[in-house]
Each structure stands twice: as C-alpha cells, then as structure tokens.
Amino acid sequence: MCESNVYLIDENGRESLFFESVDRLIPQEDGLLLENIFGQKKLIKAKIKELALVRHKIILEK
Amino acid sequence: MCESNVYLIDENGRESLFFESVDRLIPQEDGLLLENIFGQKKLIKAKIKELALVRHKIILEK
Structure with a gap:
C-alpha cells in the first residue's frame, strides 16, 4: 500500500514523526x-x- | 513504487490528468x-x- 508517514519539521530542520500510514490529506481553512x-x-x-x-x-x- | 498521478479539477468537478508518476511535490511561492x-x-x-x-x-x- 502507498500510504505515507507524516513528519513535522522544526525550525532547526529536525523531523519528528507526527502520524503514520496516512492515506488522505485534505487542506482545510484552518490546517490540514x-x-x-x-x-x-x-x-x-x-x-x-x-x-x-x-x-x-x-x-x-x- | 508509490508515485501518484496528479489531476487538475475544474470548476465543474471534472478531473483531467496533469502529470503521471509524480514522486515529489514541493510548494513554491508561485505554485507547486x-x-x-x-x-x-x-x-x-x-x-x-x-x-x-x-x-x-x-x-x-x-
């Protein structure tokens, strides 16, 4: 399957895992x-x- | 492989294929x-x- 892991990058360029096995991403007015x-x-x-x-x-x- | 096809949706909800087998998407100031x-x-x-x-x-x- 082609889900992805979602990482959040901080101001120092460090990535932290935020959410695993994401299938859908839908931009909203107040975020994703x-x-x-x-x-x-x-x-x-x-x-x-x-x-x-x-x-x-x-x-x-x- | 987990590349995706990119579709462009028009104001009537119709999707047309824009670009196949996309690996990377990087938002820019003036687009994607x-x-x-x-x-x-x-x-x-x-x-x-x-x-x-x-x-x-x-x-x-x-």
Whole structure:
C-alpha cells in the first residue's frame, strides 16, 4: 500500500514523526486534515513542505 | 513504487490528468513544483485539493 508517514519539521530542520500510514490529506481553512489507513483522523495547523512519495514521506512545517 | 498521478479539477468537478508518476511535490511561492520518477519537472499555479495516496491520486485546483 502507498500510504505515507507524516513528519513535522522544526525550525532547526529536525523531523519528528507526527502520524503514520496516512492515506488522505485534505487542506482545510484552518490546517490540514489527515486520515490514515485505519480511519483515524488528525487536524494540524501546518503546511506542506514536501511530499516524497517514493520514500513514503510527507513533511509538514508549522 | 508509490508515485501518484496528479489531476487538475475544474470548476465543474471534472478531473483531467496533469502529470503521471509524480514522486515529489514541493510548494513554491508561485505554485507547486512537481517531479516525477523520471526526473521530469512541472511547475503549476495551483493548490492541493486532496491527496488520496492509496489510490495513487493527487488532486489540484487552480
């Protein structure tokens, strides 16, 4: 399956894992709605810095 | 591999294929930079409407 892990990058460039196995990402007015393959959802006030899908990686920044 | 196809949705909700086999997406000041698994790049003035990674689908809107 082609879900990705979502990482949050801080101002020092350090990445921390925020949410695993994300299938869907839907931008909202107040952030990004993430849904993983298990149907769990998280809303985060952040923006996309980069998608690297072959590496199963989504990087967000606040 | 987990690249996605990128579709552009118009005001009537119709999707058209814009770019195949996209690996990386990097938001820029003036749009989105897309790079496919063959190293080809496209810049488009659009925003992300939805990612649906398990379906290998990225939907953009102008």
